[in-house]
Amino acid sequence: MSNSGTPVRPSPAKKRAALTAGISISALLLTGCVQSQREENTGTEGEGAVDTTFVFAASADPKSLDPAFASDGESFRVSRQIFEGLVGVEPGTADPAPLLAESWETAEDGLSTTFALKEGVTFHDGTDFNAEAVCFNFDRWYNWTGVQQAETVSYYYGSLFRGFADSPEEAVYESCEANGDSEVTINLAKPFAGFVPALSLPAFAMQSPTALEEFSADEIGGSEESPTLSEYALGNPVGTGPFKFDSWEVGQQLELSIYEDYWGDKGQITNTIFRIIDDPQARRQALEAGTIDGYDLVAPADTASLADAGYNIVPRDPFTILYLGMNHAVPELADPLVRQAIAHAIDKQALVDQTLPEGTEVATQFIPDVVDGFNEEVTTYDFDPERAKELLAEAGYPDGFEVQFNYPTNVSRPYMPTPEQVFTNLTAQLGEVGITVTPAPAAWSPDYLNQVQGTPDHGLHLLGWTGDYNDTDNFIGVFFGQEKLEFGFNNPELFAALTEARGMTDREEQTAAYEEINEQIAEFNPAIPLAHPAPSLAFAPRVTSYPASPVNDEVFTDIELSE
Incomplete structure (x- = not known):
């Protein structure tokens, strides 16, 4: 979306310096600035005072400060501090x-x-x-x-x-x-x-x-492929949550402060700074330099060494799905034999071992096994390169074919901390059976999601999901409940089955229906479930407790600090 590079509203009188992702010297230069901010925000004075400014490294800017017009984790992480639901x-x-x-x-x-x-x-x-x-x-x-x-x-x-x-x-x-x-x-x-x-x-x-009326929240411009946000969504969000919005310097940082009339427990933190650092290595460097208090989506290779160095590693229970999307509007991908061949070409265990966090589970379907409707007997496509080649030949591609492969850059997601590594791994595996990919990288915000979800201009693509609540429809209903440009298929039988299941009030009846639907999806094979990653967060030693949630429902008033 059209977030510009200029501040949406004036910053506070004391503007904060920005951390440039990937440049460790910048992280060091910021230490004094962050320290001065914190000295202004201590809950008590003298020895034992608690620093009440909490600095968190976000992997990307929010797409929108209006959560009704958002679907990404970084937008929702900020929204959960500002807003509350019923x-x-x-x-x-x-x-x-x-x-x-x-x-x-x-x-x-x-x-x-x-x-x-x-x-x-x-x-x-x-x-x-x-x-x-x-x-x-x-x-x-x-x-x-x-x-x-x-x-x-x-x-x-x-x-x-x-x-x-x-x-x-x-x-x-x-x-x-x-x-x-x-x-x-x-x-x-x-x-x-x-x-x-x-x-x-x-x-x-x-x-x-x-506020919605005053700042014209519904004045959305542009097109479906490239929408532009309202004045409200770019800098005037107003909720009932514990923190209120202060400022947003796009590409640099977003600042919140405690709402003094908040109805609930305000906790220790009076000021929150979301610093935008899109590179996992730069986030680690910022933590080690002391310019941030913590970050999410720790690179799998970093968890053990950070823990050994005394940082607090907080794992989340896996409630995610990483998948390889296939756009059926592409003629080759519309062929079920080709889709089966691609599924057989992928060694999911190798992908997990080489690119995803410890604790990640190989996926057989689009829901984790703790969600109702998980089908223990679902059809699977085991790693079998020779079978993949046979299916390609049967489909009329004995020498393979070339296909566009879209993947995001400048982002880490809970289901995919290092997208480029996942892309490279899968590209090599597909190449072994004769499928050549044309790389199509795009920056996560604003380009990638808009292209994959809002246009037919994509082929194979990497996406995933962090479950929002424990309901099967929140996974497979969202993915496959109706026609979507992302997948480009029309399957009225599947749509009808999902619509019927989401309305069932008898839990046992609904669970049985979802087990059948998961088999139906597996046989249709519209996309390939790859893994259920287990993401981790890393914090400075002063962060003694963090409310890790499998659905990322983490409000910073629940954080406990020691200094």
């Missing part, structure tokens, strides 16, 4: 828990849920959080039109709620009723068993109606 996540799990809603009750037919709202909560601009604000947000999403509906813009709402006000026959959402200030009822047009846990997504966080 539903949160039980710490350390993927299960839903009360947040701005203290409780809820769903009707037997699954078509309405009534939420009892927390009272005395305000948005950062002083606007009251109440039932009317909830309805404002739900109706906002439902009434998007044009480019606002594009997959590159409102990815989650489109994937989970399926339709908008101009297509009510497809829509899951129907209406919202404010029952006084502290109770609200959401009515659905169709059953959606994952409705409540889905609300834990930052994309469905509550945002200030006042």
